[in-house]
Amino acid sequence: MSKTYETVIGLEVHVELATKTKIFCGCSTAFGGAPNTHTCPVCTGMPGSLPVLNKAVVEKAVAVGLATNCTITQNCKFDRKNYFYPDNPQNYQISQLYYPICRNGKVEIEVDGNKKYVRIHEIHMEEDAGKLVHDPYTDSSLVDYNRSGVPLIEIVSEPDMRSAEEVIAYLEKLRLIIQYLGASDCKLNEGSMRADVNLSVREVGAEKFGTRTEMKNLNSFKAIARAIENEKERQIDLIESGEKVIQETRRWDDTKEYSYAMRSKEDAQDYRYFPDPDLVPVMISDEWMEEIRSRQPELRDEKRIRYKEEYDIPDYDIDILTNSKKLADIFEEAIALGAAPKKVSNWLMVETMRLMKEASIDADDLKFSAKNLAAIIKMVDDKVINGTVAKEVFEKVFAEDIDPEAYVEEHGLKTVNDEGALRTVILDVIEKNPKSVADFKGGKEKAIGALVGQTMKAMQGKADPSEVNRILREELSK
Numbered sequence: 158m159s160k161t162y163e164t165v166i167g168l169e170v171h172v173e174l175a176t177k178t179k180i181f182c183g184c185s186t187a188f189g190g191a192p193n194t195h196t197c198p199v200c201t202g203m204p205g206s207l208p209v210l211n212k213a214v215v216e217k218a219v220a221v222g223l224a225t226n227c228t229i230t231q232n233c234k235f236d237r238k239n240y241f242y243p244d245n246p247q248n249y250q251i252s253q254l255y256y257p258i259c260r261n262g263k264v265e266i267e268v269d270g271n272k273k274y275v276r277i278h279e280i281h282m283e284e285d286a287g288k289l290v291h292d293p294y295t296d297s298s299l300v301d302y303n304r305s306g307v308p309l310i311e312i313v314s315e316p317d318m319r320s321a322e323e324v325i326a327y328l329e330k331l332r333l334i335i336q337y338l339g340a341s342d343c344k345l346n347e348g349s350m351r352a353d354v355n356l357s358v359r360e361v362g363a364e365k366f367g368t369r370t371e372m373k374n375l376n377s378f379k380a381i382a383r384a385i386e387n388e389k390e391r392q393i394d395l396i397e398s399g400e401k402v403i404q405e406t407r408r409w410d411d412t413k414e415y416s417y418a419m420r421s422k423e424d425a426q427d428y429r430y431f432p433d434p435d436l437v438p439v440m441i442s443d444e445w446m447e448e449i450r451s452r453q454p455e456l457r458d459e460k461r462i463r464y465k466e467e468y469d470i471p472d473y474d475i476d477i478l479t480n481s482k483k484l485a486d487i488f489e490e491a492i493a494l495g496a497a498p499k500k501v502s503n504w505l506m507v508e509t510m511r512l513m514k515e516a517s518i519d520a521d522d523l524k525f526s527a528k529n530l531a532a533i534i535k536m537v538d539d540k541v542i543n544g545t546v547a548k549e550v551f552e553k554v555f556a557e558d559i560d561p562e563a564y565v566e567e568h569g570l571k572t573v574n575d576e577g578a579l580r581t582v583i584l585d586v587i588e589k590n591p592k593s594v595a596d597f598k599g600g601k602e603k604a605i606g607a608l609v610g611q612t613m614k615a616m617q618g619k620a621d622p623s624e625v626n627r628i629l630r631e632e633l634s635k
């Protein structure tokens with residue numbers, strides 16, 4: 158009889174914190190500068206240089222810890238993790254082993270209606286390494302230290318997840334919490350959020366965990382799901398054929414859909430961790446912690462409850478709107494500018510989603526301002542433009558965030574509100590379309606649609622369709 162296996166997964170999630178400067182020096186954290194331009198003696202590990210801790214890093218780490226129900230280590234320290242690699246100019250990484258800043262947290266996830274907690278073992282602060290660029294043409298490797306010293310937090314979960322769905326739900330949860338806090342933009346594809354998947358399998362019912370492997374280079378949720386499936390199968394095959402799973406770090410190749418062994422796993426001892434003598438302990442007073450706590454913004458779960466109470470919109474819409482901080486911000490800002498919640502929600506749920514799909518961009522990458530969306534809604538409310546013109550103008554706002562009022566003015570898109578002029582056009586349409594007129598008069602209610610269409614066309618779209626309808630009926634009943 159074949160055995161059944163359970164997958165056990167724990168994640169190490171690295172998140173780049175959105176601070177202006179690096180963790181231990183004043184260099185910029187901006188992405189994409191010319192190689193080695195955001196560097197100084199500290200982040201290039203020059204002998205004699207001394208690190209100074211960036212306060213904003215501590216505040217952001219504490220904020221994430223509080224939002225994930227962690228206990229904050231009010232007296233925490235930094236340690237050196239020693240290893241040699243060209244992307245690490247000091248030959249050690251400043252990290253936290255003994256006293257990480259946050260411990261014992263948990264977040265709730267939901268998969269197919271089932272809720273459960275994923276416990277967080279710890280969150281620690283550390284510095285990022287530089288970036289190696291391998292050039293196959295010259296067979297050389299170059300190193301860019303711009304990323305060296307960019308602040309990271311590493312969020313280490315307990316091995317509480319049992320499927321790819323739970324892993325993705327957990328990552329989504331973290332992403333939303335951290336984005337709402339403004340602590341990072343958490344983009345897997347740009348590396349501001351990186352998840353290492355630790356996975357083992359065991360027979361269902363077994364008490365002990367199996368040997369884990371750690372997978373790296375997972376740049377999308379899809380890659381994570383594929384890598385988990387693949388690694389689970391690989392480990393089960395090994396066990397079934399009487400072999401052993403080796404504790405090692407593996408690199409996932411998403412195009413080949415295969416992972417290969419990078420190195421056998423080091424133990425903490427191999428890194429010869431020791432307290433960093435260049436940095437003083439970080440003391441987080443009760444007052445400082447309360448100050449950070451009082452600045453915590455409304456998070457997604459709270460937002461969902463409030464939207465439900467305050468706005469008359471479906472749960473489905475609330476889920477989508479709050480699934481991106483960006484979208485929720487636009488929604489709330491447009492309402493604050495006077496637009497009706499239901500109308501704002503409609504524009505976001507229908508037109509915005511359609512255009513996002515067309516341009517294949519995420520909500521986080523939206524460029525238009527709430528102000529310009531609110532202005533379009535107001536113009537429709539005031540009957541300055543009709544719904545069709547509004548959609549056309551919105552496409553421009555979506556793409557370039559143009560000023561819709563100026564655009565409407567410039568392109569002469571205002572609805573003609575001169576009833577006399579409209580009636581003249583309508584009479585002309587009636588005269589030129591005897592068949593539709595006869596159909597309508599003969600009881601074919603639908604025939605009026607053709608006449609409205611003809612009138613709108615003659616007005617170059619710049620009429621209020623409900624007005625056209627009203628006047629048409631009036632004239633046809635004469």
Ligand SMILES: Nc1ncnc2c1ncn2[C@@H]1O[C@H](COP(=O)(O)OP(=O)(O)OP(=O)(O)O)[C@@H](O)[C@H]1O
Binds near residue numbers: 317368
């Ligand atoms: N048997 C197991 N099966 C699956 N996951 C496990 C198992 N044992 C531990 N884990 C998970 O592996 C991860 C270990 O991360 P941790 O940062 O503590 O150590 P590491 O990977 O050895 O260190 P490093 O930060 O140097 O990569 C945790 O998320 C933990 O939940």
Ligand SMILES: [Mg+2]
Binds near residue numbers: 353
């Ligand atoms: Mg690890």
Ligand SMILES: [Mg+2]
Binds near residue numbers: 313
């Ligand atoms: Mg780790």
